[in-house]
Amino acid sequence: MGTLFVVSTPIGNLADMTGRGADVLASADRIVAEDTRRARTLLSHLAIPTRPVSLQAHNEARRTRQVLEWLSEGLDVALVSDAGTPLLSDPGERAVSSALDAGHSVVPIPGASAILAGLVASGLPCSSFTFHGFPPRQGRKRNKVLERVTSSPETSVLFESPARLGRLLDDLQSLGGGERRIAVCRELTKMHEEVVRGTVSEVIQVFETRPPRGEVTVVVEGGAAPGQKDGGVDLDALAQAAIEAGLPPSAAAKRVARDSGVPRRAAYEAVLGVSQKRKDRNASREEE
Secondary structure, eight states, rough: OOOEEEEEEEEGGGGOOOHHHHHHHOOOOOEEEEEEHHHHHHHHHHTTOOEEEOOOOGGHHHHHHHHHHHHHOOOOEEOOOOOBBBBSSSSOOHHHHHHHOOOOOOOOOOOHHHHHHHHHTTSSOSSEEEEEEOOEEEEEEEHHHHHHHHHSEEEEEEEEEEHHHHHHHHHIIIIIITTSSEEEEEEETTTTTTTEEEEHHHHHHHHHOOOOOOOEEEEEEOOOOOOSEEEEEEEEHHHHHHTTTOOOOHHHHHHHHHOOOOEEEEEEHHHHHHHHHHHHHHHHHHHH
């Protein structure tokens, strides 16, 4: 049986193609690509004559069946995306899972990744992070994703188009993340590479005077988990004060969010946590 190779490709600078990746592409019997035009540019640069075939969201089911047929015939197949590491906000997941289910070998060929490049250039904590891909354009799903970004204690990484970057920054600010540190990384590894660092509010001002261009990776600093201090503010203390003032949970959370600058969801979780601790203490006293 053949092998499915998941091959990382450059995110801008063709010199970032690894020697192993080039060898795999040169020896593969078939190459499936998200964008055949971009793949042909890379293959031409590497002097590889194999013609790629497309694997996109709209034809992934049909192409996956073809990939399985090739693998069953003993052919080696290389999977590449537009740029960077396949499957991360790109099609191909079905092909990989189906190949594994059918008993074929799947081999990763590591290389460039806009996620990791942006993360390590951001100056923000890298030990724990969450990748959110492209945020939904509208509706509740978008709100849920951005609320997770602003309330998470971990660093968050997102992709966004330059045309929608301004709206993303505005939404992060409106959710209480205006003072959160952020890095907007554009045109990574290319001639006009740039990383704009600062708070969300500061970066908004930067791009008000010059609209961004090129592909964008956004890295957002994590906030404090419920009960922890965020920027010198003790959420538990604020929640305790709001509860002792007789405010119901929703109103208490609103006050904590206002006084601390954290997202409403994080404030609400802090209020619930303090409320539960008070109930537990009262229950213990009654038992005594």
